[in-house]
Amino acid sequence: MPNSDYRSKKVISIGTVSELTGLSERQIRYYETRKLIFPERSKTGIRKYSFLDIERLIEIANHLEEGVWTQEIRKELKRREQLNMQEVSSSLL
Amino acid sequence: MPNSDYRSKKVISIGTVSELTGLSERQIRYYETRKLIFPERSKTGIRKYSFLDIERLIEIANHLEEGVWTQEIRKELKRREQLNMQEVSSSLL
């Protein structure tokens, strides 16, 4: 029953994401060009985000406030994902 | 930690709900006038739905296909909510 996929289902448009995160649409779009966030697109090109994306955006905003560059944030997020991959594969053993 | 509120957070607009449920926007709006579903509104009047609303819409659609009237569906949904209320209050004792 794929039911708790709600967290990662991309269904929220950018205006709502802006409200939920407190970030401007400009910022949210920019972080995409910096490869920090990966929304889906509707057939007509409208960006769709998940709750997970929103959590991630809030983290990104926190890092930026501390003066961390998007480039560094990207590296850290990548590192973290690799750790998650390891956990998953080891839990499968 | 209000984290699993994702299911009931109203953030999805009607076009996406239509895709996810297979219902037409016309149908979704109509069920609102029949008091079967209660979206929130953005300041500018745009309807916002939750994943829970989507689950509910699918149920409604199933009932309608079976020939049940919206009036009956409304009664049943109300009954069910009252049962839930009872569970909640008794679990608090």
Place this chain on the structure above:
DNA sequence: CGTGTAAGGAATTCTGACACG
């Protein structure tokens, strides 16, 4: 580098109504 803004166009959503039945 990260973000604001004005610009013009395309896609989305809204309401009230006519239609069928």
Place this chain on the structure above:
DNA sequence: CGTGTAAGGAATTCTGACACG
């Protein structure tokens, strides 16, 4: 009763660019 549709307007989103620094 439940749903489709055309109508006109309002709100949303998109991209590329200029600006500051």
